[in-house]
Amino acid sequence: MKLLMWLVLVVLVVFAVRKKGQKISFPTAQGGAEPAPPRPDPVQIEAEAMVCCDICQMYIPSSEAIRKGQKTYCCIAHAEQAVQAD
Ligand SMILES: [Zn+2]
Structure with a gap:
């Protein structure tokens, strides 16, 4: 029974970490829509x-x-x- 409690706890922690990871990765995935500041191409210069x-x-x-x-x-x-x- 103790083992089952630990298993549930581990699953909960994994879910919590995954959710956190999604929250962190989401803005970066959307960041692609934001236009990057124009930079002069060093090769062209x-x-x-x-x-x-x-x-x-x-x-x-x-x-x-x-x-x-x-x-x-x-x-x-x-x-x-x-x-x-x-
Ligand atoms: Zn001169």
Whole structure:
């Protein structure tokens, strides 16, 4: 009889743990519906070519660079500075 009581207790504990486990796993399963914050793809950032400013030697993405002839500059000010120097 004592053994049966222990068996019932063990079954109850197992059920309690299972219920708790379900409660914990449920929000994570629903969390998939929540949109994840957009993150810039590091591969895409690396893919963009970097060019060096002819004045300050700073590296900038090719798309943001200002080109004058064969040279590239980080900003209009540096591009104009280069023109004045010539
Ligand atoms: Zn510059």
